[in-house]
Amino acid sequence: MPQPPRSAGAKGPDELRQQIAMTRHQLGDTVEELVAKTDVKARARAQVAELRGSASHAAHSVRERVPRVPRVVVIGGVGAGVAAAAVGAVVWRQHEASRAVMCGRRRSASALRRDVARRVQRMRRM
Numbered sequence: 001m002p003q004p005p006r007s008a009g010a011k012g013p014d015e016l017r018q019q020i021a022m023t024r025h026q027l028g029d030t031v032e033e034l035v036a037k038t039d040v041k042a043r044a045r046a047q048v049a050e051l052r053g054s055a056s057h058a059a060h061s062v063r064e065r066v067p068r069v070p071r072v073v074v075i076g077g078v079g080a081g082v083a084a085a086a087v088g089a090v091v092w093r094q095h096e097a098s099r100a101v102m103c104g105r106r107r108s109a110s111a112l113r114r115d116v117a118r119r120v121q122r123m124r125r126m
Helices: 013-038 040-065 071-102 111-126
Strands: none
Touching: 013 040
């Protein structure tokens, strides 16, 4: 803030009133600045608003730089991923089934029931 030039004194009552009014105005500005510095909530709100604005600006600039991907392409990509997972699951199950046959692990339902019953009996004996 520019300071009024200091003089030896007022040259008349009108000039003195003008200097007093200017001093009051400067003092009021100084008090308002001090009050604004001590108002923590208002400063926090202002900083949040500034951060929101900069985040919004950053998001907007990213949206401008990144080309829009058509919805059909996204849905097609998801569909292809699901299809690949399904094919992988089928292939894995067939592979496991063939390993079970080759290792002699494939059994009938009655053989499995007998095996489970034997294991339960062994556990009860322990």
